[in-house]
Amino acid sequence: MTLTSSSEPIEALTRSKDDFFERDLASYPDEIQTEVRRRVEYLQWIEKHLVGGWTQKNLDPLIEKAAREIDFPPPKWRALAKWWSVYSSSGKVLASLVPKLHRKGNRNLKITNELSFFERAVERYLVPERPSIAAVYQYYTDLIYIENQHLVGEKVQALSYKGFYNRIKKLPAYEVALARHGKYLADMEFNKIDAHQPPSRVLEKVEIDHSPLDLILLDDELNIPLGRPYLTLLIDQYSKSIVGFHLGFKEPSYYSVMKAILNAIKPKDDIAERFPGVVHDWYCQGKMESLVVDNGAEFWSKSLEQSCLEVGIHIQYNPVRKPWLKPLVERIFRTIGSKLLVTIPGKTFSNILAREEYDPRRDAVMHFSVFNELFHKWIIDVYHYESDTRKRAIPYVKWQEGISVMPPISYEPEDLEKLSVILGIKEQRKHRRGGIHLHGLRYDSEELADYRRMYPRDMDVLTKTNPDDISSIYVYLDNKQQYLKVPCIDPIGYTKNLSLTQHHINQRLHRDFIDSQLDLEGLARVRMYIHDRIEQEAEEINNLNRRGYRRTTKGMARLAKHNGVASDVQTSCVPETLPELSMPDKEREPKQLPDSDEWDDFISDLEPY
Numbered sequence: 001m002t003l004t005s006s007s008e009p010i011e012a013l014t015r016s017k018d019d020f021f022e023r024d025l026a027s028y029p030d031e032i033q034t035e036v037r038r039r040v041e042y043l044q045w046i047e048k049h050l051v052g053g054w055t056q057k058n059l060d061p062l063i064e065k066a067a068r069e070i071d072f073p074p075p076k077w078r079a080l081a082k083w084w085s086v087y088s089s090s091g092k093v094l095a096s097l098v099p100k101l102h103r104k105g106n107r108n109l110k111i112t113n114e115l116s117f118f119e120r121a122v123e124r125y126l127v128p129e130r131p132s133i134a135a136v137y138q139y140y141t142d143l144i145y146i147e148n149q150h151l152v153g154e155k156v157q158a159l160s161y162k163g164f165y166n167r168i169k170k171l172p173a174y175e176v177a178l179a180r181h182g183k184y185l186a187d188m189e190f191n192k193i194d195a196h197q198p199p200s201r202v203l204e205k206v207e208i209d210h211s212p213l214d215l216i217l218l219d220d221e222l223n224i225p226l227g228r229p230y231l232t233l234l235i236d237q238y239s240k241s242i243v244g245f246h247l248g249f250k251e252p253s254y255y256s257v258m259k260a261i262l263n264a265i266k267p268k269d270d271i272a273e274r275f276p277g278v279v280h281d282w283y284c285q286g287k288m289e290s291l292v293v294d295n296g297a298e299f300w301s302k303s304l305e306q307s308c309l310e311v312g313i314h315i316q317y318n319p320v321r322k323p324w325l326k327p328l329v330e331r332i333f334r335t336i337g338s339k340l341l342v343t344i345p346g347k348t349f350s351n352i353l354a355r356e357e358y359d360p361r362r363d364a365v366m367h368f369s370v371f372n373e374l375f376h377k378w379i380i381d382v383y384h385y386e387s388d389t390r391k392r393a394i395p396y397v398k399w400q401e402g403i404s405v406m407p408p409i410s411y412e413p414e415d416l417e418k419l420s421v422i423l424g425i426k427e428q429r430k431h432r433r434g435g436i437h438l439h440g441l442r443y444d445s446e447e448l449a450d451y452r453r454m455y456p457r458d459m460d461v462l463t464k465t466n467p468d469d470i471s472s473i474y475v476y477l478d479n480k481q482q483y484l485k486v487p488c489i490d491p492i493g494y495t496k497n498l499s500l501t502q503h504h505i506n507q508r509l510h511r512d513f514i515d516s517q518l519d520l521e522g523l524a525r526v527r528m529y530i531h532d533r534i535e536q537e538a539e540e541i542n543n544l545n546r547r548g549y550r551r552t553t554k555g556m557a558r559l560a561k562h563n564g565v566a567s568d569v570q571t572s573c574v575p576e577t578l579p580e581l582s583m584p585d586k587e588r589e590p591k592q593l594p595d596s597d598e599w600d601d602f603i604s605d606l607e608p609y
Contacts, residue, residue, distance in 0.1 A: 021483035027476045038072035039097045054081040117143045126179035199238040202402030206288040207329040208234045210252040217368045232260040239398035243284040254301045275373045286408030290314045424464030431461045443486045467500040
């Protein structure tokens with residue numbers, strides 16, 4: 001095989017432009033992502049409250065007010081005006097706010113002055129053990145004292161305790177609380193939570209939440225109970241339409257949230273093909289402006305915040321222990337239980353005393369696919385065309401009124417793949433020989449191989465997976481500042497149209513199948529045979545030694561390897577006594593053993609491959 005020239009990999013990286021995607025915020029370092037969030041939050045706040053031009057007279061008082069509501073340090077008015085100029089002229093593209101400093105070389109030069117010792121002391125201060133300032137000051141002075149013992153010239157001058165105390169107190173309050181008390185208490189202390197104003201248009205505010213359904217479902221193929229599925233559901237506050245959901249057996253996580261959001265945003269033209277029994281169209285599609293969430297751990301995910309920021313969805317956190325400020329999604333779960341699940345065999349009871357002699361696992365009769373179809377039909381054909389209990393509105397009619405005034409932002413088919421990249425499951429993987437190993441599969445392509453030739457081996461790369469289709473992943477190429485679509489090495493077409501959930505189920509069933517195929521009785525016979533043959537070999541060797549014969553070492557290395565001879569285990573090929581195996585007496589009769597040469601050939605097969 002001939003090696004390609006140095007210019008060929010670069011040309012190969014440019015020949016498949018359709019497989020590349022623009023870099024998103026996730027591809028930048030954490031400090032850059034934080035700075036972009038700081039800039040966009042101040043710009044959005046100032047734009048909302050500014051009257052007049054972006055001048056110092058107008059900006060200074062607004063910056064002071066914004067700083068009390070935003071967790072990031074305030075900028076100077078000139079910097080803010082410059083950000084706005086770049087941001088607005090780019091059509092409010094988020095990438096225009098990325099600082100350019102990340103393109104420069106390494107500026108973290110070694111510092112030997114007093115400031116470097118203070119930074120090390122700050123690291124000791126910002127820990128969950130929460131040491132006092134006095135204890136950290138002692139550590140700070142000790143560091144400088146030890147350093148001065150090795151200095152010949154000018155000594156490092158330490159701050160006074162008062163100066164050290166004042167500098168510590170000037171650290172960002174939120175960062176201090178985050179490091180010393182944790183994210184939950186820091187956010188409780190500093191985050192501003194807006195009041196929930198009634199929406200005035202479709203998809204202005206969409207509520208999202210999870211709940212396990214009170215229903216036991218059966219596996220379609222095995223006819224065994226799978227347990228209670230988790231439902232992640234989004235409902236529009238303006239029209240009360242269900243805009244999307246995700247039903248599965250995984251505990252609530254970023255995965256289920258992302259799947260539900262993608263389901264809500266994408267057009268649902270395939271419903272009629274998937275479920276011919278559904279009469280109406282599922283009319284809900286488009287990007288929501290605000291996502292109203294509670295304080296569950298999956299909603300405080302950094303991946304969720306980053307993805308929503310990239311797409312342009314504002315996350316509105318509900319105050320702790322105030323579910324009445326997010327009433328629709330709380331109520332719809334009760335409606336599903338009382339109107340849809342109540343008559344289905346396999347229904348469970350939240351109160352175990354209400355169950356009496358009813359066993360939902362024994363009485364479950366509905367397969368998962370059947371319930372999935374019925375749930376779609378109930379949402380599309382029943383719920384969306386029913387009036388609420390107070391006869392105030394019908395979801396379908398209210399939605400049509402809303403989109404006639406202001407239609408939601410919809411995605412073109414070519415934008416949906418980019419959306420899947422942004423909302424994809426983010427993981428770091430080693431880029432090594434053979435490509436990228438992810439989800440128990442291997443992904444590689446000619447373009448990725450060319451990229452591999454230009455960079456060190458085993459480097460970490462950012463990958464994103466669309467959980468609806470694992471036949472390919474998206475790999476961020478740092479030199480191109482784009483994502484590359486990389487297919488799975490799959491000669492039999494296993495991953496075609498395969499979801500990540502289906503793949504995980506297949507992996508689990510495959511392991512169970514392998515376990516079920518193990519012939520334990522046959523393995524026991526083989527183990528007894530090997531054990532008896534090794535004992536006989538050891539006895540023959542001892543007899544030969546007593547008679548003065550010399551024996552070659554052919555086969556003995558393999559015996560030692562098989563029997564685990566090692567410095568920390570045992571030192572002889574003579575095996576320890578095996579536990580008695582329960583086998584028929586006829587199986588314990590002496591077996592015809594192979595000759596010595598044949599034995600050498602037999603034990604050679606025991607070596608690992």
